[in-house]
Amino acid sequence: MAAESTGDGRGKRRRATARRPTISDVAQRAGVSKVAVSYALNGQPGVSDATRRRILAIAEEIGFSPSRAARVLSGAAAAGAIGLVLSRPARTLGIEPFFMELISGVEATLSARSYGLTLQMTTGPADEAVVYRRWWGERRVDGVLICDLRVDDPRIAEIEKLSLPAVVIGGPGQTGNLASIWSDDAAAVVETVEYLYALGHRVIARVGGVPEFLHTRIRADAFAQVCARLGIAEATSVDSDYSGEEGARITRRLLSSRNRPTAIIYDNDVMAVAGLGVAQEMGLRVPADLSLVAWDDSVLCRLVHPALTALQRDIPAHGARAASMLLDIIDGHPPSAVQDATARLAPRSSTARAPW
Amino acid sequence: MAAESTGDGRGKRRRATARRPTISDVAQRAGVSKVAVSYALNGQPGVSDATRRRILAIAEEIGFSPSRAARVLSGAAAAGAIGLVLSRPARTLGIEPFFMELISGVEATLSARSYGLTLQMTTGPADEAVVYRRWWGERRVDGVLICDLRVDDPRIAEIEKLSLPAVVIGGPGQTGNLASIWSDDAAAVVETVEYLYALGHRVIARVGGVPEFLHTRIRADAFAQVCARLGIAEATSVDSDYSGEEGARITRRLLSSRNRPTAIIYDNDVMAVAGLGVAQEMGLRVPADLSLVAWDDSVLCRLVHPALTALQRDIPAHGARAASMLLDIIDGHPPSAVQDATARLAPRSSTARAPW
C-alpha cells in the first residue's frame, strides 16, 4: 500500500468532488476577515454598506453557501430539516396514495421555508425509536412528524424523554404532551352510517384497517355505537391490513355470508376498489344491489366505474398544517392539539337506496 | 424587550430541547480524554479492551451519538444523506404511484446503510439547479438522484460542474458523464405493438406523457418506427401531462374519431384507468371492442375491471439499484451506465383479438 501522493499536487487527500468555497475564500478575495463576511452575509451590523455589497457580490460570484455543518456546530443554526419515519413495509407504501399526498403537503410548507425533509423507512415501531434517538443525537433533524399513531404508542414516551419537537398526526388522545393534529373520524363514521341508514340500508359492514392503529379503534367504536343507536343489529366490523388482497378476500367473505350486507364501508380506497371488483365478479350490481363507501378519496375512487362514494379529506393540506405546526414548535411555540376539518362524505355512483 | 433570564437557571439561552450528550460528557464520565472515546467508538486501536468496553457502556447508557455536524466538519464523515428533487406539481405527486414506489426502493437501500434521504419538491428544473447548488454548498447531501430526465436537460451540466456525485434515473444517452440507470423502453414499446399486431390490431393509438421528458421521446420514436415497419399506417401518438383528466379527454377524442383505434397504449397507469372509464362510458366493451395497455403496473391496473394488460417493471428494485449505484459513486467508484431489466408485458383481460 504505497500511498504515494502523486498527480493531485496536494499533500492532503481530497474527496472526489470539487473543493467547495468557504467563508475564508470569500474573505481573502474581498480583502477582509471572515468575521466581516459573516456579518455581511447575515445582515448584521458591523460592516459598511459598500463592503457588504462587495462581499455579497464575491460570494455570489464564486457560488459560496455556508456549510450547514459549521453553522449547526457553532450553534447558530438548526439542522434545517424535519424527520418523518414510516414503518410500513416498503413495498406497500407505493400503493397507499395517502402517504405521498401527505408528504407533498408537508413539502409544500417546508420548501417555502427552506426546510428539508428527511425520510426513513423502518420495519416497526421499535426500530423507529432507535431512529429518533439517532437523529436527535446526531442533531440531524430539528423535529419529527409522527404518523400511524398506535394504541399505547411507545414512541410518545420516547420522544417526550428526548424533548424532541414533534407533531403527532393522529388522535385525539394518547398523544401525551406532544402537539397533535387530528380530525374527527368518529363524526365522519356517524355521518356515513346515518346516510346509509337513510337510504334504507339495515345490514351494513365495515372493513377496517390495522387494529393496532388508534384511528382504526376510534372508527370501529364509532361504527358500533352509531349502529347500536340506530338499531342496526347486523353491524359487522372486520380488521385488515389495508391491502387490496385483504380487501378483496374480506369482501368475498362478507358477500358470501347468509345475511349479506347491502352496504360496506372501507377504511381506505385501495380496499374499496378491490371490493368493487369482487362485487362485480360475483355478479352484484353496484349500487343497485350493494352500496360501497371508501375512506380517503384518491383518484382511484374517481377512476373506477361506478365512481366510489368516498370520505374526502384534503390530505396535502393536512400535511402542510402539521408541518407548519412543527416549525412553530421548533421556533419555541407551546405545543397544542389542533382539530383539522372532518372528512366529508362525497356521494358518487356507488351508493343508492337499499335493494329491499 | 426585557430579556431577563429567569427560570432557566443558566446564563446562556438554551433551545427548548434537552441538552444532548457530547463526546466530552462520555470522556468525563469515563475519566479519559475525548480522544480515547473517539478511538473506542470508532473501533480504532489506541485504547485497551477494558477501557473500550467501559466507554462503550457509558456511551450507551447516556444515549450518546456523535454529532453529525461535527463529524462532517472535521472531514471524517459525509453528510450521510442523498438528495432527491421532484419537480412536479405537489398535488399531482400523490396520484402517481411511480414515485412512491421508487422512493420506497431507494429507502430500502439507504436504510440498510444508515443513509438518509432528503426530499425537496420544486416547481421546475430551473429551481432544481438552485437546490442542487445549495445542497452542495451546505454539504447537506453526498449525492443526488435525478429523475424525469428531459431532452437537453440543463441539470446535467450543472451537476457536472459541481462534480456532485449523481445517478440519473433515465436514458440512455443525454446523461453526460454522469452515471445512469435505464431500461429499454424502446424494446418494450416494440414488444407491445408486435403483440397487438399479432392480435390483429391495425389501428393503434398511443397516449404519451410529457413531451419534454426524454423517455417520452424514446417511446414515441420507437412507436413510430415499429408501426412503420409493420405497415400500420394509422399510428397516432398524442402527448399529455400524465393526469387522469388528460387521459380521459384524449381517449374520448380518439374514440370519437372517424377511424377509431382498436387498441390504445398509455404511458402510465392513471391515464389507462381513466381511458378504460371513458370506453365503458361510451358503451365500448373492453377488450371485445377495444384493447388497452398501461405502462407501469401498479395496483390500479389489477383492481379495475377488466384488469389492465400492463408493462410491468419492478420500480422499487429499480430505485434500490439506483441508490446502490449512487452510494458506490460516493465511495469513489467510477460512474457507469447500467441497463436495468426491460419492462415486460403482463397480459390481462384488457387485450384481445381485434374486432374486425
Next chain:
DNA sequence: TACCCCAGCTTATCCGGTTCAGCAACCGTC
C-alpha cells in the same frame, strides 16, 4: 543496567462557521 519498543493514553490542531471583546480611526463637542 541501559536501552528500545510499544501499548495506551494525552495534548494540540483542524474543520468552517458564529460571536464576543477589543481596537483603531474618525466624528463632533465643550
Next chain:
DNA sequence: GACGGTTGCTGAACCGGATAAGCTGGGGTA
C-alpha cells in the same frame, strides 16, 4: 485639544468531533 461616542473592522475563542504527534510506564532485550 482632550474627551466620549460611533463606525467598521479584526483577533481569539468556541461548537464537537477526528487525527497527527507527543508522552509515559512497563516489559523485553542486549
